[in-house]
Amino acid sequence: MTTTFRGAAAAPGVGQGTVFVYLPQEHEFMRPAMRGAAAGYDPHHEWRRFEEAQRAVEQDLAEMSQVLNTVAVDIFNVHQLILNDQTLTGAVRDAIHLNQSDAAVATYQAIHDMAELFRAMDDEYFASRAADILDIGRRLLVKLGVAMDEVRLEELPEGAVLLAEDLTPSDVAHLASSAVVGVALAGSTPTAHSAILARSLGLPVVCGLGPEILEARPGVAAIVDGGKGVLLLDPDAATQARYGEILRVQEDQRHQAYDHAHEPAVTRSGERIPVYANINSPDDAAHVRHIGADGIGLLRTEYLFQGRPEPPTVAEQARVYRHLLTEMNHRVLTVRALDAGGDKPVEFLLGLPEANPFLGKRGMRLLLANPDLLRDQYLALAQVVHARRGHTPVRFMLPMVSTAEEVAAARAIIDAAHGEVFGTPRRRDEIALGVLVEVPAAALIARHLAEMVDYFSIGTNDLAQYVMAGDRTNPQVAHLADPLQPAVLHLIRLVCRAAQERELPVSVCGEVAGNVQAVPLLLGLGVTELSAPAPSVPLIKQAVRTWHMAECRDLAELTLRCATAERVHMLLDRTLPAGQRDVKP
Secondary structure: OOEEEEOEEEEOOEEEEEEEEEOOHHHOOOOOOOOOOOOOOOHHHHHHHHHHHHHHHHHHHHHHHHOOOHHHHHHHHHHHHHHOOHHHHHHHHHHHHHOOOOHHHHHHHHHHHHHHHHHOOOOHHHHHHHHHHHHHHHHHHHHOOOOOOOOOHHHOOOOEEEEEOOOOHHHHHHHOOOOOOEEEEOOOOOOOHHHHHHHHOOOOEEEOOOHHHHHOOOOOEEEEEOOOOEEEEOOOHHHHHHHHHHHHHHHHHHHHHHHOOOOOOEOOOOOEOOEEEEEOOHHHHHHHHHOOOOEEEEEOOHHHOOOOOOOOOHHHHHHHHHHHHHHHOOOEEEEEOOOOEOOEOOHHHOOOOOOOHHHOOOOHHHHHHOHHHHHHHHHHHHHHHHHOOOOOOEEEEEOOOOOHHHHHHHHHHHHHHHHHHHOOOOOOOOOEEEEEEOOHHHHHOHHHHOOOOOEEEEOHHHHHHHHHOOOOOOOOOHHHOOOOOHHHHHHHHHHHHHHHHOOOOEEEOOHHHHOHHHHHHHHHHOOOEEEEEHHHHHHHHHHHHOOOHHHHHHHHHHHHOOOOHHHHHHHHHHHOOOOOOOOOO
16 A cells, blocks of 8 residues: 655655665764873874864865766865864864864864754754764764764665665765665755755655654665655555656657767757767766767866865876877867866865855966966866877866956966967967856856857856856755846857857856756757766757757747746746656766
8 A cells, every 4th residue: 555755855856666774873973982181192193183084085075076967066065165164173173282182072073063053043054054064074083083984875776765864965976876766865855965966966855754754664665756745655556657657758768869879969950069078077088988978068177186285287187188188089178277266175275265255266266366277287288289189179168257358368378388389379270268158247248258269168057146146055045046047048148149240169068058958948049069967968969859940049039038937947848849858867
């Protein structure tokens, strides 16, 4: 007999499988044993132990960011900010030096106090940050040798519906490589970072179901409906058949897309649309070829600079680019210059705390304040391209551009480095120079920027949050940072028109480029290339093939008349081919 539990919809989608109950006693946040100060207690040694643990956790966070998507990057960058928070480190330092606590006890107490402070806040968003703080605390205590390492969630059985009290973002990151088909939580909220990350991974999640679900019999049939906020245990045959048909249709569409993944994405009217992949590290490059991407539309290079006390040398960077050029083998390689600062901390660049880091010294601003970083990064790329001239089309992209003056200053640095290597002025067929449009000001002066660069790429994630003044990692306002907001669409059209006037390519590399429903709209606005999260590439190529460009332009005109994002979504729902809705990679 079907037992239905109703909770809060946290991440949409359907998961059908069998129950696995996750009760991680060994993963609890336990207080280390208190010990009196031993003879010869050395506070400097204990502080060094904490710093070593801190660096090790920072490296773990950087590695997890590299293998997931931009949402994971944002979340684990927040974790890095917590890890390096002066309140936290100051409390640990005081406990070690004033109370003669060893590093583990000092860390536990500081994390515990900080988490309790957030839990007590009468605000769901801040209360849910306590889970992030405890996640960092567990990681630190593991590195300090007083807690067991994390449970191997990536090794769960095929088709598992995971039932748990709660999950941390780190837990969800492990699920990305598991066979889990859905998650049902007794506690938690849709505002938790774990729910945000699960949504980005296409993993259905329901939370707030109550402790009774943890008494479920392991192995019993279960269905998680993340859109409706429902967990069904031991569903009847009719219910299983209904959900099974939904999943079969979606699976057929995925198979069809992957069967044709290595074919060009050509519209019904004959326009070929390059579809690239966004990657976080060179380890993803082989996968880019496997899923049929036309190249790399965005290589995030922050991983080269994070978790180290000094910047990488030109030779170190050149080795990475050489490997990538070999992997791409005539496919496009787009290297984004270091996009540090704000929510992307880099140890050797940490300066004074900023009241609002999203509006602070980050991206292009930080690079121009440290011109050697920009010069060395371009120099490394130029050296590799010069040695392999004509082998692979290469692009270099400037992040978070706000003004024409920034582009002019960056070009002076880049052109000088190019001359050092090539002995001639830079040409777009050697290394094309582009800007990432993610600040509204850049979109508004796109016509001027088009005279200075070779292509545009639109970062819709940041563009939407800056246009709408809504932090996309804050669930209370994240709905505002929707790239399908009419205001954002009008700016995309503005950039595309500026690019068309000078016959420049224009790409979208934000998460919306991986949204099957948004494909015809973006093409109709004038976007000529798409760069999506790697798993979405086959589905995006298949979507391109279903549309005629005249239909795309008509759809774009209709959406530009909409007053609300809700209306835009409704339009796209109606125009999506039957059966494609909610298909996820």
